[in-house]
Amino acid sequence: MNIKTRLTLLFTMLVGSIMALFCLSIYYFYDQYREKQFYSFLNERGQTIAQLVEASNGISKADIAKIEKENNTVLLDEEITIYDGSDSVIFNSGSYEFILSHQMLTDARSGREIHTKHAKKEVIVIRHILQDHRKPWVVVAIANDHLGTNQLQRLREILVIGWLLSLILVGVAGWQFATDAIKPVSDIIAQVNNISAGNLHDKVSVGREKDELALLAQTFNLMLNRLEIAFVAQKNFVSHASHELRTPLALIMSEVEVTLMKARNVEYYEEALKGILEEVKEMNELVSRLLELARTEEHAFRVTFSKIRIDEVLWQAQASIQQKNPGYQVHINYDQIPENEEELLRYGDESLLRTAFMNLMDNACKYSDNHSVNVFLEIHKDLIKISFKDVGMGIAAAELPYVFDTFYRSATTMSKAGYGIGLALTKRIINMQGASIEVESKVGLGSTFTLKFPPF
Secondary structure, rough: OHHHHHHHHHHHHHHHHHHHHHHHHHHHHHHHHHHHHHHHHHHHHHHHHHHHOOOOOOOHHHHHHHHHHHHOOOOOOEEEEEEEOOOOOOEEEEOOOOOOHHHHHHHHOOOHHHEEEOOOOEEEEEEEEOOOOOOOEEEEEEEEEHHHHHHHHHHHHHHHHHHHHHHHHHHHHHHEEEEEEHHHHHHHHHHHHHHHHHHOOOOOOOOOOOOHHHHHHHHHHHHHHHHHHHHHHHHHHHHHHHHHHHHHHHHHHHHHHHHHOOOOOOHHHHHHHHHHHHHHHHHHHHHHHHHHHOOOOOOHHHHOOOEEHHHHHHHHHHHHHHHHHHOEEEEEEEOOOOOHHHEEEEEEEEEHHHHHHHHHHHHHHOOOOOOOOEEEEEOOOOOEEEEEEEEEEOOHHHHHHHOOOOOOOHHOOOOOOOOOOOHHHHHHHHHHHOEEEOOOEEOEEEEEEEEEOOOO
16 A cells, blocks of 8 residues: 555544534534423423412313323323322323332422333423422323424434545545645655666755755755765776876886896896886885775774874874985974873874874975975863975965875875875865864975864
8 A cells, every 4th residue: 555545544534533523522512402401391381281270170181181281392202100198190181101219209209300211202300399388299291202202213324424524525635635735755766766876966856845855855955965876986086096006007018118128238137127126116006095095984893992192192193204214304393291191182093193193295206306294282271283484486275175086186286106095085084083184285385284182
């Protein structure tokens, strides 16, 4: 069963149940009203006959019965019986005598009005107080409310037919309601079916702008944006990686082909192998960077996060970079040591963070004429701030938004060896540590990369 049919049935059942309860309430309260009115009329008829009997001096019972029948315009099959103080029947207008129990006679004389039914007729038992203050009489009035019963039956037919017709109308309205409610979902399904890997830029839209379905479409569009970014990043990554790997492979192949064209002396072969070895080293470095970049895509490494001292990792990065490149100079400026060493602790991955620091130090030294970088470590309350400042060639303002993109290299750095992976890798590592990275640069004056580590 689809949602439209289910909504229609639920809507019809709900409204139909409410209408049925409403119809039953009308029928019940009207029946109560009819019964109350009929008993009130019986009461008046009984008291009237009792008064006639009480004042029947010179009037025979036959005359009283005749008067009673002439006034019987509403009640049908009316029978009135009167009991005197000794519980003897002193008047009976019909052929049927309703026998009262002693308890009923006692209750009636005490002032209780008894309502009951007998042989599908309404029965009322009341008392009649005599003017001479003798023991009260008991009056029994029996009649059949044909008029009220017919009206009640007619009302029942009207309510049943009206309920059935309304149920049909509610079903049709429910179907229209369900159709209108599900239409945005159908539109979303149709739009989603038309979206594939080739047109992730297409967006899902609905006519309504402020309901839950619009929020669903907005959420789906955000997911499409993330998927599009991921697809584009993957495409660019594969494209750039293939290009970067193709260059050294082409050099190796050409070197080997030239070497094999004819017999060479030993010295030539040694030079050729040395060239191939250099290309292989560059490929190995590139593959290592790509593996590090891929590692940052995984989330499993988060379980290795632990408390680390930022300053210690910084000193380790300095030692490693200077050992790897003896000509590089890394100056760490760290004057204000906090009294509480806890202020230097952060949760993170020590190995990845050291790699990020080394990348920033290596880039700063590589692109500076004096191959040096100044690192400033500052503690501002709960914030750890680290700045890497060089005096290199700088980066143009138009290129700053792209320096953290994978394989991106600015025009001023094309003459230097590199792959455009270091800064992209650094940004991912820093973000995974819960920190942020910013860059300021002016062409000819150098660049400053600033890291900010918020508190736990």
